[in-house]
Amino acid sequence: MSDWRRLFAWDHIPAVRHALLLLGVFLIILSPLVGAIPGPGGVFVFAAGFGLVLKYSGWAKRQYVRFKRSHPKKGGWVDWGLRRPSHRRREAIRKEREAEDGSDDAALTAPASD
DSSP states (O other), X not given: OOHXXXXXXXXXXXXXXXXXXXXHHHHHHHHHHHHTSSSSHHHHHHHHHHHHHHHHOHHHHHHHHHHHHHOHHXXXXXXXXXXXXXXXXXXXXXXXXXXXXXXXXXXXXXXXXX
């Protein structure tokens, strides 16, 4: 983050970080109640709370990394939903590898011309 943006960021103050973490936990707890109302509101409330908790809790980050290692496909969906830069980077690497593997496979399966 550039210096001028850091001057206006409030999340470097510990009290604000703790308040945002508690807000995330509150939103996660609130999501089943909002989910009872017709519409997809509970999903969005849970996602917002989950994002706040992941951003401001070291313990939650470690648990999330463990989950992603044991369930990579599900972890990819969560990364996509949270729009994490690491997901975009891994997807670009995966597509690059598939393109390389696809070109090698095409050369191997192509019929030989006489």
